[in-house]
Amino acid sequence: MTPAGSGARRTRARTEVRLLTPDDAGPLARLLSGDWGFLAPFEPERDPAHFTAAGQAELVERLLAEHAAGRTVPFAIVHEGELVGRSTLSNVVRGPAQHADLGYFVAEAVNGRGVATEAVARTVEAAFGELGLHRLQAGTLLSNSASQAVLQRNGFERIGVARGYLRIAGRWQDHVLYQRTA
């Protein structure tokens, strides 16, 4: 094992995903308010409540209700014991599709260490393992090379460009769509 290889292995061992819990609301509010300058170009516009513990508690409650209904699987990304982001399977469709959309973000302080790559790997494992899904789709802004690298390293293939796909940072923006099948 090369030094770089053993380093990568240590990073992997330190990053995991687990189902979001109501206790995550406070840490999520702190992360989002502290890192909004970094995250805002990749996110929808948000109300001020989004950055408060109460607002995040409401969001977590909604996501867990959607989870109970089988529509969403919201994961906390935990790195060295700290909540550093979220990874979410949404729009879960059963029947012949067995599909979900994948989204994620990671705190600026731990960017560039393989955290998102590992979190997406764990999310994909859950999706194709215990959840029995067949296909995951993710969209990135055309300029979001970091996110594209995360998807490519996790075996996602590029589908193409969807014009005006999501309203991000206040504008309907083109996205590159990626998919991976089980």
Ligand SMILES: CC(C)(COP(=O)(O)OP(=O)(O)OC[C@H]1O[C@@H](n2cnc3c(N)ncnc32)[C@H](O)[C@@H]1OP(=O)(O)O)[C@@H](O)C(=O)NCCC(=O)NCCS
């Ligand atoms: C995109 C994001 C999840 C990546 O998280 P991360 O933990 O830094 O990702 P990783 O370290 O696993 O991998 C990032 C890769 O992109 C590369 N990268 C980073 N910035 C880059 C850039 N500007 N151009 C090209 N590659 C870039 C990194 O070098 C790394 O690849 P490497 O390990 O081969 O060097 C994180 O930056 C983020 O949350 N951004 C804001 C929200 C967002 O974009 N979410 C995804 C929406 S689709």
